[in-house]
């Protein structure tokens with residue numbers, strides 16, 4: 001109270017004439033906003049705790065509820081926005097680092113929205129995906145430089161390990177622990193049904209999910225939680241996580257409150273301890289160390305699966321990627337500044353890193369200039385929100401896209417950005433069994449399959465419009481893109497022309 | 502207006518070709534005539550021909566056909582050539598003055614042999630040196646353009662209708678065992694001679710009808726291997742792809758065709774033959790960026806043969822017919838009938854199915 005008091009960000013508006021006091025909202029809100037007042041015989045709310053997750057709104061049977069942004073505001077000040085002032089109050093009170101979840105809400109330019117896609121007219125026919133084959137299959141992994149022939153003159157079919165995807169999308173790393181069991185089950189099942197891959201994140205792999213191995217990427221992060229021989233062998237690729245777009249330069253952080261039961265077992269750490277991954281891998285202080293880790297992992301799995309190295313998009317990303325491409329990695333994953341997270345220091349999330357579009361364009365171009373683009377596949381993430389973002393990413397040069405926030409939205413996430421509290425009312429980013437139950441993996445996986453199927457259809461439509469019938473012919477095909485409202489410099493980095501050119 | 506090479510210009514086209522499987526020589530007049538009935542498929546903004554076996558007296562030397570904007574470009578280019586090659590013979594390519602063809606650049610040919618000392622020095626084989634130098638001249642020397650660089654073959658091209666271009670270059674005076682011809686229908690063009698087809702590198706020549714939608718994906722990939730697409734045309738990138746796959750990677754023509762016009766995954770999976778399934782899968786996995794999509798029909802000329810290929814959906818016309826030792830290929834049957842009214846076995850190859858016509862061993 002007093003100086004620390006911050007007026008609630010949201011207001012709960014209850015239409016009294018509609019409310020039947022069924023108390024559904026009370027049961028649904030893990031933040032304990034709603035309660036019944038026996039004296040007054042009506043439902044009341046403590047708005048200070050509301051995070052605007054829309055759970056109560058979605059479930060209120062009489063549509064009596066709505067949540068609106070509070071208009072109680074400090075005096076307007078362009079230099080001192082409301083949020084900045086309140087953050088200072090919070091820090092003055094707590095002495096702590098500000099924490100947040102999901103991708104940055106700051107208005108960084110979204111280059112996807114400033115790029116438009118081509119279509120055929122007259123000189124070249126468009127292709128109708130309903131009537132003609134339209135291929136979205138991609139194969140990730142290092143390609144050989146030289147075809148070899150045996151004594152008999154036949155081609156020797158040697159190939160470094162590859163992974164094949166039915167469409168150029170993978171579910172990005174989200175650990176079991178930061179996500180619920182049911183969320184993981186949904187992702188794994190959907191990946192299997194779709195013929196794509198999901199990623200364990202840094203929390204190990206629950207024993208129930210080993211059966212999804214062929215559709216799993218197992219991650220090895222700096223904390224090495226849950227890493228053991230069977231785990232490494234379980235998936236169809238191993239990802240070394242160096243960094244993440246939402247928090248470049250620092251490690252993961254899962255609060256002890258989420259380390260319970262199965263999670264502590266899967267991560268192989270005691271219950272209730274915070275799982276804090278170190279900022280760097282303490283065995284990687286340089287690029288040659290990375291090479292050693294890549295090859296130790298390859299040795300461990302007998303060179304049978306590709307190794308992915310995931311980094312956050314930072315200033316020098318092109319040179320970094322070029323180093324990784326020469327380190328034995330088969331796939332490079334790059335995560336942009338707008339990427340999501342289960343928990344990150346706010347200042348880092350909002351200020352460190354670069355947009356993925358620029359990083360992707362710069363990396364693809366650099367790898368080509370150095371003639372090593374074929375050494376690696378390129379997977380990008382950090383806010384891929386729709387099928388058109390995917391198409392633009394592929395045309396800029398990506399082999400495939402990682403999606404995470406979009407997948408969570410499909411599961412019901414309402415982007416309230418409070419995953420780190422562990423009270424996700426949608427059963428996604430929580431370990432509270434009562435909440436976890438709310439996400440039914442049968443429905444969750446179905447919704448993910450629906451979303452991806454819809455995107456795949458849209459991708460095929462767009463490809464057909466361009467007269468392209470294989471996604472491979474779209475990769476790096478920057479002539480299919482034009483910028484709108486971009487500066488010379490931005491166009492130069494993206495390697496595209498302006499619309500009208 | 503930007504010149505071809507600074508921007509990409511889509512175009513439609515007419516193609517014809519003829520080859521003698523016995524290696525018998527045919528006058529270039531035959532192919533010139535073949536272009537006439539397809540007049541409407543061109544718009545007068547580019548025509549050209551390639552003939553194989555036309556320089557028997559210089560067959561061991563690379564024949565460079567070049568355009569120069571002016572005398573000084575020629576003089577300085579000659580000096581540059583002499584650093585790498587011995588010039589065995591050089592001359593102006595004979596042409597006719599005619600009202601249909603105007604604004605001609607200086608057109609010369611050089612018969613050259615790489616200097617042995619240079620090859621040893623650069624640790625390159627002959628072909629690699631020639632292709633690098635051609636690429637270098639075309640990229641760096643303004644006002645100079647090499648448009649043909651193979652042995653015992655040559656390309657002749659200009660801005661104009663193809664049937665006029667054939668007359669302009671006096672093709673009736675050349676004798677070859679195989680000929681390809683091309684008429685162009687660019688949607689807009691600054692009318693630059695280098696932009697006409699065929700496009701060549703070493704002894705590969707490509708005539709092409711279509712507009713490929715995979716262009717930039719193909720270009721950005723192939724440029725990793727030292728090729729430079731100075732013209733931004735489909736034909737150029739297809740020529741480099743074929744050179745890379747066949748000469749550099751050592752694929753057979755059929756294998757290369759299976760990369761460029763790869764069968765659909767569903768077709769591969771439905772193929773009952775295990776060995777071909779493996780081969781198709783392997784080639785698609787290794788060279789995904791060399792898949793060419795969008796409409797195209799091409800005739801690839803090389804020493805001793807021709808390869809005909811359509812895109813995998815067969816979005817452009819292309820027919821083949823035969824008579825005795827001769828095989829005829831064209832966008833339209835009418836062109837074939839002009840060359841040989843009695844040609845038979847007329848057929849249209851399927852999309853993605855390469856047809857290779859090889860001259861008998863020892864006959865070329």
Ligand code: SF4
Nearest residue numbers: 029050051053054056
């Ligand atoms: S936190 Fe969510 S469930 Fe609770 S009141 Fe706010 S919107 Fe409703």
Ligand code: SF4
Nearest residue numbers: 413414416417419424
């Ligand atoms: S996962 Fe849950 S807590 Fe996190 S943003 Fe979405 S709804 Fe909110």
